[in-house]
Amino acid sequence: MAVAATVDRKDTPSLEPLTRLVGDDLAQVNQRIIEYMQSPVALIPQLAGHIVAAGGKRLRPMLTLAAARLCGYAGDRHVSLAACVEFIHTATLLHDDVVDESDLRRGIATANAVWGNKASVLVGDFLFSRAFQLMVADGSLEVLRILSHASAVIAEGEVLQLITSNDTGTTEESYLEVIRAKTAQLFAAACRIGPVVAGRPAAEADAMEAFGLNLGIAFQLVDDMLDYSAKQAELGKTVGDDFRDGKITLPIVIAFARGDAEERAFWRRTLEDQEHGPDDLAHAQMLLRRHGALEATMERARDYGAAARAALAPFPAGPVRDALDEVVAFCIARGF
């Protein structure tokens, strides 16, 4: 058993090396998060705590911590800036939870089911404002520039996603534009903050940002693939959420492009007209298999993953770079 477990750890890329390297800093980040989400208005820490606690991997703040470490930073500013990154991420999640009446009719249940749309929006606003207060306390206009820019781009990406929703005419290019903005931009910003606090030259900041951007794109591609995958079902997570929402992700773009007239009619009915029968998800999965759409999506993810790894070249070899390298491998391995 012990041997098997060891072998397993060696073969399967994981976040464990990263967590081990930045674990102490991350514990401080978590403390900072708890501290700064406090408010005399009790619903705020209550609702924020719900989503922050459920937040899972803390991948984005860990990237800030690791990037700072890789750049030889020895101070502690990266701790509260990593908390800012997580606050912005959490605010985005809360605002992403907001649903329109039409969605409710389709029976979507999210965290917001407990407190309602309005509370999700307002607590998101609070966390977003807190993030900026933390940045102001840190005092770097450069960091403020990076994260206010990222926030604007994220909002643009989310609006673009809203527009392309239910539109089977969405191209691969415009899909990539959406995920680059809504997901990869914050990965990129989280990474760039590392060299910036370490006072490293612009070329290193650019390289670290490129690492984050490509990693973020790969991460979202795998996520979108998993929504249709048997692997996701094995992990006990729901499959087909994007399908039911009419979200146009890369597997769909590919299957639609490669499909015949009858298949396209099926995609239009389910994704555009939102008319769903009990066997439609299974049929959609069959069509994705027929056209190799999930494999093609993973193919793209591997390309972006390779670009992310290549972006690490300027940085000194060693355990931190290896751990970041393994983050890429981990994000992609989730898909298999």
Next chain:
Amino acid sequence: MAVAATVDRKDTPSLEPLTRLVGDDLAQVNQRIIEYMQSPVALIPQLAGHIVAAGGKRLRPMLTLAAARLCGYAGDRHVSLAACVEFIHTATLLHDDVVDESDLRRGIATANAVWGNKASVLVGDFLFSRAFQLMVADGSLEVLRILSHASAVIAEGEVLQLITSNDTGTTEESYLEVIRAKTAQLFAAACRIGPVVAGRPAAEADAMEAFGLNLGIAFQLVDDMLDYSAKQAELGKTVGDDFRDGKITLPIVIAFARGDAEERAFWRRTLEDQEHGPDDLAHAQMLLRRHGALEATMERARDYGAAARAALAPFPAGPVRDALDEVVAFCIARGF
């Protein structure tokens, strides 16, 4: 006719002197607003334009412009900072538009009826982020501190309002806490920015902030009074929106405190249980009259107005101070 109009202008306080004094700057603010709400994602300027155009008086950015002028500021930083203030205000309005399913059932129709909850949230996020980008471009950490703090307090106030909604046990104190946070804080911040960009001492910044805070409280008190007033009906605006939403404003707090058991049962049925009959608004207005609740609300507004005017004392007498003085009179006169 011409004579009558002149007399009218003299007797009725208006925003006209303020608009005349800061009109050129305000035209630049409006240009800046149009410029910075642009995005390749067309829905953003479309939706933002809708609310910015309907935005009305531009009272908050005018306060920033006038406060800077009163402090002898001769540069042009106040223009883009006034645009930031308006962006934050607009984002707040958009997020305030977000409704829960239960509200929709009660038949509320807002700007969001056209584009939906989600678009309102995301475009609000975009404008909010843009505001921070503009502040970063301005480069003052002090201004960033003022507006990130104000944003956090506004969000807290909005959540507190959400909690006290439908609760007839709300006290005058907690009502005042809500309006101080959700409305007056941005007035206060808008004003404080003036002396800050002019590089004036902290005492002047504090005085100008006190002016804005008290003006903002008076403004919201009158607004909440008007929702039940015949004057509002004369102006062609809807009456009773707050009543239908179950919002607990000062007129209600007063009438509830002064009412007997039967009256309290009425307020509980309409505001807590949200059960409304066709004659309930008229009955509510009668109860408010019976207890002098609208007059008592105006009384409080006058007190805060007086405090606002007193806060202007340290500043040089002249047309700008007179115009700000008249803003207070205007905000209160709306109630008569």
